[in-house]
Amino acid sequence: MATVAVDPRTEYLLRLGDDSLVLGQRVSEWCGHGPVLEVDISLANLALDLIGQATLLLGEAGDGDKLAFHRDVLDFRNCLLVEQPNGDFAQTIARHLLYTTWQHMLLQWLQQSSDKFLSEFAHKAVKEIAYHRELASEWTIRLGDGTEDSARRMAEGLDWNWRFVPELFEVDEALRAAIDAGIAPDPRSFEEEYRSAIAGVLTEAKLDQPAEQRPILGGRRGHHSEHLGHLLAVMQFLPRTYPDATW
Amino acid sequence: MSSDWPLWEVFVRSKGGLAHRHVGSVHAPDAELALAHARDTYTRRMEGVSLWVVPSAEIVASDPDQAGELFEPAESKIYRHPTFYDIPDEVKHI
Numbered sequence: 001m002a003t004v005a006v007d008p009r010t011e012y013l014l015r016l017g018d019d020s021l022v023l024g025q026r027v028s029e030w031c032g033h034g035p036v037l038e039v040d041i042s043l044a045n046l047a048l049d050l051i052g053q054a055t056l057l058l059g060e061a062g063d064g065d066k067l068a069f070h071r072d073v074l075d076f077r078n079c080l081l082v083e084q085p086n087g088d089f090a091q092t093i094a095r096h097l098l099y100t101t102w103q104h105m106l107l108q109w110l111q112q113s114s115d116k117f118l119s120e121f122a123h124k125a126v127k128e129i130a131y132h133r134e135l136a137s138e139w140t141i142r143l144g145d146g147t148e149d150s151a152r153r154m155a156e157g158l159d160w161n162w163r164f165v166p167e168l169f170e171v172d173e174a175l176r177a178a179i180d181a182g183i184a185p186d187p188r189s190f191e192e193e194y195r196s197a198i199a200g201v202l203t204e205a206k207l208d209q210p211a212e213q214r215p216i217l218g219g220r221r222g223h224h225s226e227h228l229g230h231l232l233a234v235m236q237f238l239p240r241t242y243p244d245a246t247w
Numbered sequence: 248m249s250s251d252w253p254l255w256e257v258f259v260r261s262k263g264g265l266a267h268r269h270v271g272s273v274h275a276p277d278a279e280l281a282l283a284h285a286r287d288t289y290t291r292r293m294e295g296v297s298l299w300v301v302p303s304a305e306i307v308a309s310d311p312d313q314a315g316e317l318f319e320p321a322e323s324k325i326y327r328h329p330t331f332y333d334i335p336d337e338v339k340h341i
Binding site: 036037038039041042045135138139142 | 252273274275276277279280283284287288291
C-alpha cells in the first residue's frame with residue numbers, strides 16, 4: 001500500500017510517528033537480550049514509551065495499525081538514524097543519545113505549536129524523552145569514562161551513527177511547508193544548542209567528537225538503508241500473514 | 248555483568264505522607280544509575296512518587312542465629328499490646 005502524504009501536517013505526523021515507531025522497534029529488539037536484567041527492563045521501558053508515541057502520532061495521521069504494518073520501506077518517513085542496527089549496548093546508547101537529544105529539543109518547541117494535537121502530544125512526550133536523554137547521557141559518560149574496552153565501544157558507536165546527524169537538521173520542501181504553517185519548528189534554530197549539548201556530554205565522557213563524515217540524507221523521502229527492510233520484516237510479518245488475527 | 252555491580256536496596260513512597268517502603272533491590276554501578284534502575288524496575292506501574300536507594304552493604308542486619316534471644320522474649324508479654332482498655336463509644340477511628 002503506497003501512502004502518499006497529501007498535506008504538510010500529515011507528512012509531518014508520519015515523520016515523527018515513523019521515527020518513534022522504528023526506534024521503538026529497534027530498542028525492543030533488546031528485550032530478553034539486555035546485558036543485565038536491570039538494563040533489559042530499562043531498555044524495554046524506553047521502547048514502550050516510543051511505541052506509545054508512535055500509536056498517538058500515526059493514529060492522528062490515519063489508521064495507525066495500517067500505517068505501521070502495511071506500508072513498505074519506500075513509504076516510511078523516519079530519519080536514517082533511528083533505523084540503524086543496535087550493534088552492541090554502546091552503539092545503541094550512542095544512537096539514543098543522538099536522537100533523543102534532538103527529539104527533546106523538538107518536543108520543547110512543539111509544546112508551543114499552533115497545532116492543538118501536536119502541542120498536547122508534546123506536553124506528554126517531553127517528560128518521557130527528557131528521561132531518555134538523561135539516561136543516554138549518563139550511560140555515554142559511564143562507558144566513555146569507564147574501561148578501555150567500554151570507551152572504545154562508545155567511540156565506535158558514536159562513529160557509526162554520526163553521519164546520520166545532519167539529516168535531523170535538513171529542511172526540505174515538505175518540512176518547509178509545515179514550518180510555514182506554524183506547526184513545526186525549523187530544526188536549524190536549535191542546531192547550535194544541540195551541537196553544544198552533545199559536545200558537553202562527550203567532554204564529560206572524555207570522548208573525542210567523531211570525525212566529520214559525508215552526511216547521508218534521504219530517509220524523510222523514503223530512501224532508506226538496507227537495515228529498515230529487515231526491521232519491517234520482523235515487525236510486520238504477523239499482521240501481514242494473518243491480517244485478521246486478534247488476541 | 249551485574250554481579251560486578253554493587254547491590255542497592257530500593258524503597259518507594261507510594262504517595263505523599265506515607266513512609267518509604269522496601270520493595271526489592273537492583274544492581275547498578277553507582278547511585279545515579281541505581282535510581283534509574285529502581286525507577287524502571289519498581290515504579291513503571293505508577294507505584295510511587297519518591298524513591299530511595301541504599302547500598303545493600305551499608306545495611307546492618309540482625310543475626311538470624313540470635314533470633315531466639317532478640318525476639319522470643321516478646322512473645323510472652325501480651326500486656327504490651329494495648330488490648331486491655333475499654334474504648335469509649337465516642338472515640339472513633341481506633
